[in-house]
Amino acid sequence: MNNNRMKIGTIIAVLVVLSVLPFLLDSYLIHILNQIGIWVILTASLNLMVGYTGQLSFAHVGLFAVGAYTSAILTTSAGFSFWTSFPIAAIVAGVLGFIIGLPVLRFKTHFFAIVTLGFGEIIRLTIYNWRDLTGGPNGIYNIPFPTNILGLDFALREHFYYLILISAVLVVLFVKLLIGSRTGKAMIAIRENENFALFVGINTWKVKIFAFTLSAALAGFAGSLYASYNSYISPYSFTVSESVSILLMVIIGGMGTIIGPILGTTFLIFLPELLRSVSEWRMVIYGGLLVLTIMFMRDGILGLIKSFVRKKKHHSEKNLLSTGKEEAAIAGSERN
Amino acid sequence: MGDQIIQSILDGLVSGSIYGLMAIGFTLVFGIMHVINLAHGELYMLGAFTTFIMVGVYQINFFVAILAAMLIVGGLGFLIERYIFRPLRNTAMLNTLLASIGLSIFISNLVLKIAGTGMRSIPTPFSDKSFTIIGATISTHRLMVLLLTALLVAVLFWVIKFTKFGRSLRATSQDQDASALMGVNINLTYGLVFAISAGMAAMAGGLIGSLYVVDPTMGLGPGLKAFIIVILGGMGSVVGAIVGAFVMGYAETFTSLFWAASYQDLVGYILLILVLLLKPNGLFGGAKR
Amino acid sequence: MLEVKGISRFFKGLVALDDVTFTVKQGDILGIIGPNGAGKSTLFNCITCFFPPSKGEVYFEGKKITGLNPFQITELGLTRTFQHTQVFPKLSVYENITTGQYVMKRKDPSRTKRQLEQKAHEIMEFVGVSEYKDTTAENLSLGYQTRLAIGIALATEPKLFLLDEPAAGMNPEETKQLVHLLREIRTKLGVTIILIEHDMKAVMGLCDKIVVLEYGKKIAEGTPQEIQENPRVIEAYLGSEALA
Amino acid sequence: MLKIENLQVHYDKVQVIHDVSLEVNEGEIVTLIGSNGAGKTTLLRTISGIKRASGGSITFMGEPIHQMTSHKIVEMGIGHVPEGRHVFPDMSVYENLQMGAFRRKDSQAAIKKDLEHIFDLFPRLKERSQQMAGTMSGGEQQMLAIGRAIMAKPKLFLFDEPSLGIAPIIVAEIFKMIKKMNEEGSTILLVEQNANAALKISDRAYILETGKIGLEGQSSDLLNDDRVRKIYLGF
Amino acid sequence: GCSKGSEETSGKSGGSVETVEIGVVLATSGPIAQTGTWVLDGHKAAEKEINDNGGFKVGDKTYKVKIVQYDSEGRAESATAATEKLINQDKVPVILGTSISSETAAMIPIAQRAKTPLITFVAASDILTAQGASFFSQAAPANKNYVEAGTKTMKDMEMKNIAFIYVDDAWGQSYGKLYPPAMEEKGLKIVATEKFAPEQKEFMTMLNKVKAKNPDGIVLAAETELAVPLLKQLHEVMPDVKIMESGGSIPEELIKVAPDAVNGLVTLSRAGAVTPEITKFQELFAKSNSYKANSFNYSGYDGIHFIVDAMQRAGTVTDKEKINKAIRDAKYKGLIGTYSFNEKGENSLVGNRAIIKDGKVIYQTVNEPLPK
Numbered sequence A: 001m002n003n004n005r006m007k008i009g010t011i012i013a014v015l016v017v018l019s020v021l022p023f024l025l026d027s028y029l030i031h032i033l034n035q036i037g038i039w040v041i042l043t044a045s046l047n048l049m050v051g052y053t054g055q056l057s058f059a060h061v062g063l064f065a066v067g068a069y070t071s072a073i074l075t076t077s078a079g080f081s082f083w084t085s086f087p088i089a090a091i092v093a094g095v096l097g098f099i100i101g102l103p104v105l106r107f108k109t110h111f112f113a114i115v116t117l118g119f120g121e122i123i124r125l126t127i128y129n130w131r132d133l134t135g136g137p138n139g140i141y142n143i144p145f146p147t148n149i150l151g152l153d154f155a156l157r158e159h160f161y162y163l164i165l166i167s168a169v170l171v172v173l174f175v176k177l178l179i180g181s182r183t184g185k186a187m188i189a190i191r192e193n194e195n196f197a198l199f200v201g202i203n204t205w206k207v208k209i210f211a212f213t214l215s216a217a218l219a220g221f222a223g224s225l226y227a228s229y230n231s232y233i234s235p236y237s238f239t240v241s242e243s244v245s246i247l248l249m250v251i252i253g254g255m256g257t258i259i260g261p262i263l264g265t266t267f268l269i270f271l272p273e274l275l276r277s278v279s280e281w282r283m284v285i286y287g288g289l290l291v292l293t294i295m296f297m298r299d300g301i302l303g304l305i306k307s308f309v310r311k312k313k314h315h316s317e318k319n320l321l322s323t324g325k326e327e328a329a330i331a332g333s334e335r336n
Numbered sequence B: 001m002g003d004q005i006i007q008s009i010l011d012g013l014v015s016g017s018i019y020g021l022m023a024i025g026f027t028l029v030f031g032i033m034h035v036i037n038l039a040h041g042e043l044y045m046l047g048a049f050t051t052f053i054m055v056g057v058y059q060i061n062f063f064v065a066i067l068a069a070m071l072i073v074g075g076l077g078f079l080i081e082r083y084i085f086r087p088l089r090n091t092a093m094l095n096t097l098l099a100s101i102g103l104s105i106f107i108s109n110l111v112l113k114i115a116g117t118g119m120r121s122i123p124t125p126f127s128d129k130s131f132t133i134i135g136a137t138i139s140t141h142r143l144m145v146l147l148l149t150a151l152l153v154a155v156l157f158w159v160i161k162f163t164k165f166g167r168s169l170r171a172t173s174q175d176q177d178a179s180a181l182m183g184v185n186i187n188l189t190y191g192l193v194f195a196i197s198a199g200m201a202a203m204a205g206g207l208i209g210s211l212y213v214v215d216p217t218m219g220l221g222p223g224l225k226a227f228i229i230v231i232l233g234g235m236g237s238v239v240g241a242i243v244g245a246f247v248m249g250y251a252e253t254f255t256s257l258f259w260a261a262s263y264q265d266l267v268g269y270i271l272l273i274l275v276l277l278l279k280p281n282g283l284f285g286g287a288k289r
Numbered sequence C: 001m002l003e004v005k006g007i008s009r010f011f012k013g014l015v016a017l018d019d020v021t022f023t024v025k026q027g028d029i030l031g032i033i034g035p036n037g038a039g040k041s042t043l044f045n046c047i048t049c050f051f052p053p054s055k056g057e058v059y060f061e062g063k064k065i066t067g068l069n070p071f072q073i074t075e076l077g078l079t080r081t082f083q084h085t086q087v088f089p090k091l092s093v094y095e096n097i098t099t100g101q102y103v104m105k106r107k108d109p110s111r112t113k114r115q116l117e118q119k120a121h122e123i124m125e126f127v128g129v130s131e132y133k134d135t136t137a138e139n140l141s142l143g144y145q146t147r148l149a150i151g152i153a154l155a156t157e158p159k160l161f162l163l164d165e166p167a168a169g170m171n172p173e174e175t176k177q178l179v180h181l182l183r184e185i186r187t188k189l190g191v192t193i194i195l196i197e198h199d200m201k202a203v204m205g206l207c208d209k210i211v212v213l214e215y216g217k218k219i220a221e222g223t224p225q226e227i228q229e230n231p232r233v234i235e236a237y238l239g240s241e242a243l244a
Numbered sequence D: 001m002l003k004i005e006n007l008q009v010h011y012d013k014v015q016v017i018h019d020v021s022l023e024v025n026e027g028e029i030v031t032l033i034g035s036n037g038a039g040k041t042t043l044l045r046t047i048s049g050i051k052r053a054s055g056g057s058i059t060f061m062g063e064p065i066h067q068m069t070s071h072k073i074v075e076m077g078i079g080h081v082p083e084g085r086h087v088f089p090d091m092s093v094y095e096n097l098q099m100g101a102f103r104r105k106d107s108q109a110a111i112k113k114d115l116e117h118i119f120d121l122f123p124r125l126k127e128r129s130q131q132m133a134g135t136m137s138g139g140e141q142q143m144l145a146i147g148r149a150i151m152a153k154p155k156l157f158l159f160d161e162p163s164l165g166i167a168p169i170i171v172a173e174i175f176k177m178i179k180k181m182n183e184e185g186s187t188i189l190l191v192e193q194n195a196n197a198a199l200k201i202s203d204r205a206y207i208l209e210t211g212k213i214g215l216e217g218q219s220s221d222l223l224n225d226d227r228v229r230k231i232y233l234g235f
Numbered sequence E: 001g002c003s004k005g006s007e008e009t010s011g012k013s014g015g016s017v018e019t020v021e022i023g024v025v026l027a028t029s030g031p032i033a034q035t036g037t038w039v040l041d042g043h044k045a046a047e048k049e050i051n052d053n054g055g056f057k058v059g060d061k062t063y064k065v066k067i068v069q070y071d072s073e074g075r076a077e078s079a080t081a082a083t084e085k086l087i088n089q090d091k092v093p094v095i096l097g098t099s100i101s102s103e104t105a106a107m108i109p110i111a112q113r114a115k116t117p118l119i120t121f122v123a124a125s126d127i128l129t130a131q132g133a134s135f136f137s138q139a140a141p142a143n144k145n146y147v148e149a150g151t152k153t154m155k156d157m158e159m160k161n162i163a164f165i166y167v168d169d170a171w172g173q174s175y176g177k178l179y180p181p182a183m184e185e186k187g188l189k190i191v192a193t194e195k196f197a198p199e200q201k202e203f204m205t206m207l208n209k210v211k212a213k214n215p216d217g218i219v220l221a222a223e224t225e226l227a228v229p230l231l232k233q234l235h236e237v238m239p240d241v242k243i244m245e246s247g248g249s250i251p252e253e254l255i256k257v258a259p260d261a262v263n264g265l266v267t268l269s270r271a272g273a274v275t276p277e278i279t280k281f282q283e284l285f286a287k288s289n290s291y292k293a294n295s296f297n298y299s300g301y302d303g304i305h306f307i308v309d310a311m312q313r314a315g316t317v318t319d320k321e322k323i324n325k326a327i328r329d330a331k332y333k334g335l336i337g338t339y340s341f342n343e344k345g346e347n348s349l350v351g352n353r354a355i356i357k358d359g360k361v362i363y364q365t366v367n368e369p370l371p372k
């Protein structure tokens, strides 16, 4: 009980600090925070698949792009405002996620990873080549900011910050509630042992497609925020290397936890910014630090913090793409 | 058109073997160590640079240089396995995948930092002479690539299938603990596998790098492509990797011939997905895993 | 309660099951024995729809279940354990059990969260893993993993429970406890049981009826007494000094 | 031949073997029994170097081996039939057996001869010599695992529950075989749940209770020990 | 570097010399780092020159130049973050960048909002000025200005049947749109059109397909990195064909890496005939760099001088609005021509050309006859 109260207290304190930041920081730092906020939504959505359902998706940057482009096209060519376009963007990305999910979710582990990577790239290349609709490599520019509400002027980084903050908090909260639910438990069971999950009565297919669709819709939502925050989007922002970065964010933070991806996102967006002062060696150091982080923080940043706090005995192996033992085990049971 | 199709068949063969050279090394590490080494492309780049330095700067014989590059990069691969992948062994596969991503960023930027952005090209001893086979032409250099790939595949296939070392590789890939109980030196085996894979990437770098240009970012595309091909072919299978490479090579060649070269990647990905939908374990993937 | 009608299963030319037919009565414990590779696990896989039989059908409470999905069968009240014990490796014992309760919401929506929690504790107590409540499942020894697997299965509240060699790796005392547990499962929970087991003491002591498979064919069926005296079974499976 | 002194083994921070000392003399069959989770498997894995000890020592033929890597230990002559069989699933039965002889430097002919010997012992393996081991039934795999260990011609065998999941008729065979192997000169450390059978064929026995040696003695004595009879023999 | 540079005094030559920080965003790592690095080297050469000469005067004050450069890695996210940092933390009065259109396009709205002049000397895509940002100016010769020079050159090279091959990126696509009508107007016949992906290294099939159409001239639009493998393979397939490249490639680089394949190649160029200023710059450049200056170095060098000129005319090193106005009103003669802008921020630089002959590069305007 006490523990819980402390947790809630911490969360409220963090939220209070977060909400006064625009009064304390300059626009550059607010911009970085805004980027983090948008990416937190994206990584929370990816975490649903990777961390909780155990499916290594590389399609999320593609779905993010779909959200961004839907929103951008609606607001620039069809006269929609952000407020009407973002739900549509989320729905379009969700529907596309569902359609992609139908064939893709039959695959597991590497095959799932590579097929989703394929779909992500197909989305990007379609955007790249469908010039009439998307502007092709030229991208879409002059995407309007959300129209002002509640006295907030979204052309200002500091004001947009609140929109992003609220969205991110809501999405993270939503993910947390979902994970606590029966469906969330089913997702975790699938991650742990998919074939066995069937035998405790989980319709694994349905749960997976639900998770994928939902997570696609969240990615689409993040995309629509991204488009109207930046005013300009181009297919160059949605490449495989971006997929890799968000995956790193989820995992380095500590996947399958709520806070992990937030920490990871913050770390991996701040790190290169901090390194700007050593500009010459920046990317070398970044790459080296990544390797070291993975080698010495198996459970991600969150794991490291936890082992400092010594609250729980840590789990040494995370599950995704496990060394293949479980699969061998279940395959064995099929044979024996 | 007929001539062009024959020519394209030959072109596809060359493209396929170029991809094959990359993919075999990748699939070895993947199949035996269960490590998805996304830094494979960077090893290829290092191979090209090493060859370049030896041939371009020190005027060493091209073939000797490639051989030396294989040894040097192979040795580096051994060290990488020892100090990065071994500590991560037996943890989730994702860890090694991520470490390899970090490694790839590290290596390519380090080379960029040291060597600068400039492009280089490796002088080759091959003459401009080309051969004409039933109306299609192929240069000496490309013919060389083709033959070397064929040779390498044959040797590798034989080693894995029929030698004791090959058997221990397969055993280790299937059950590490049990192989240790049979007396297989796991650390050495993994180190060698990684070294062989790195050496092959280096050979590809020297041979192919001299066809194109050598620069610090040249590994990015081929590394990813190797991964895709390996999955397409069926992971861990050497034959699969080769067949996958040729399927990819021909898909691109014919896209280029009948449509436009710029749609190659799109077609490649669609093909990958279609193949996996029909054969979920890849073209040569076993029924399991 | 369960009718298995003429089931066959082929693996690339190998006949793993050959036209096997039998029935199980409500409340019975049926034993399935046979030499290694006789097709016992394959039979379980066909019944629980892990994969379909090549021929034949299975009826559960009069309803044809062949062709259904495993999760549907679990909902119907048929559940199993695996020869190669299956659990959710990274979850705690308690979480494993509650995951097993997934279907309860469908089966009996009236149950409250508290009731389910209490039930989960009862199950852990029942199968004897309470003291490992917070241990990660993969760190349990094999024997305890087997118990946990039984616990997970019980959490789905099955009417028919199939166990594939649960006593493997247990010592006689533990096997005794297991036999006791299975009896209780039958009497207290009213669950019908099908059991694959090589431990003859357990099988003979527990089962009402035994089916013997060899090379995929049913070679005998009867009470433990009949089976023990069946010369064909002795020759194929028990061996002359089996019960020594 | 094998001497374990004050062995300590940890998984992460949890200690599962506490101060265990035991000894196996040349030519003996020594049985190790204990309940689930007592640490029997862990002990065997530590002997063959797959798991590292955190304290204590293991000496084999006078040489300390607790720091050696497994392939060295295998070379010194320890063969291990692991719990859960661990055959190579995607290799044929034949290749699995060949893997058993991996460290042997004998001629092909000698190896071939031993293969035939295994096939005599387990005709089922001969029948299925080209089948992928992973598709064999549990019992078949167990036979294969034993056969594979014999192929290495070790001086000391570690058996981890060889009767697990095996039909009674074959269990009897396996125990007979172990006895026979012993008579032909092999030393054996046997972990078994089927304590009755194990104690009958063994010379001495240890009882492991949650990571500690609870009892040790002549097998015949233990067979008659009340506590042992109740817990491990089921009388 | 979070100092408020314009206020800070640098103690070196007396107390009165202040430093002006000029913001630069360029991709110096990532897949397209080459051009950015060249431009940056040009910037640095100018910085050094100005400071070695004791700085520059605005009104009666003397200032030194300090370049604050951030790497954008080829990623729009990094470019925007760098821009925000330059504006809000380094508080630079003006930003130069980048060499990549997609990055620059993402930076424009930020600069516009912060009313900070942004000017690119390299990114040539027409989408940049299309945003209609008053604080953005494009000082790179636009593609449409090159088309004129291009068609003229094709005529001069006496190409009859032309195969047109371009890279399928923002820059190449704009040629894909611009060239065909312009060529048709000039009576130049296109027998084949091919586009390829920027990642592509293998061109055999495409080239064999082109070869089947028997062209006598090839018109290329490809950046140096992409052009090299393409030209090498082109040399294998059609050793005798005439080739014109449309200004994406740096001839000195081509000679360096593919000497055999590029003999006789004509490439459009931002730099024209070698002037005394260019010669002087090349000598200066050679002092601190290990390679021979190329036209992207020229652009970088021009960039810093251009800004200094604008500040001098604006009479301020801090007032961003005034500096921006001075930029837009410029008539500055640099190494590659005279920079001036229309109200949309488009420049009026024209295309020149460079001819590779026997390992040498000959620069000229398109009005001069091609060397024999």
Ligand SMILES: Nc1ncnc2c1ncn2[C@@H]1O[C@H](COP(=O)(O)OP(=O)(O)OP(=O)(O)O)[C@@H](O)[C@H]1O
Binding pocket: A334, A335, A336, C011, C014, C015, C016, C034, C035, C036, C037, C038, C039, C040, C041, C042, C043, C083, D135, D136, D137, D138, D139, D140, D165
């Ligand atoms: N997936 C498969 N592919 C090929 N053959 C298989 C497969 N699964 C089982 N078999 C074969 O079918 C036969 C029956 O296997 P099954 O696992 O049902 O035996 P079992 O009676 O359970 O034996 P045990 O008591 O040893 O567990 C065996 O010979 C086995 O090798």
Ligand SMILES: Nc1ncnc2c1ncn2[C@@H]1O[C@H](COP(=O)(O)OP(=O)(O)OP(=O)(O)O)[C@@H](O)[C@H]1O
Binding pocket: C138, C139, C140, C141, C142, C143, C144, C169, D011, D012, D014, D016, D034, D035, D036, D037, D038, D039, D040, D041, D042, D043, D083
């Ligand atoms: N990989 C592991 N990580 C953490 N703990 C483990 C691991 N493997 C085993 N243990 C723990 O070590 C203890 C001993 O396990 P071990 O497998 O050696 O027992 P055992 O005597 O072989 O039991 P069984 O008869 O069930 O096979 C158990 O408490 C088990 O939970």
Ligand SMILES: [Mg+2]
Binding pocket: A336, C040, C041, C042, C083, C164, D137, D138
């Ligand atoms: Mg079985």
Ligand SMILES: [Mg+2]
Binding pocket: C142, D040, D041, D042, D083
């Ligand atoms: Mg054990």
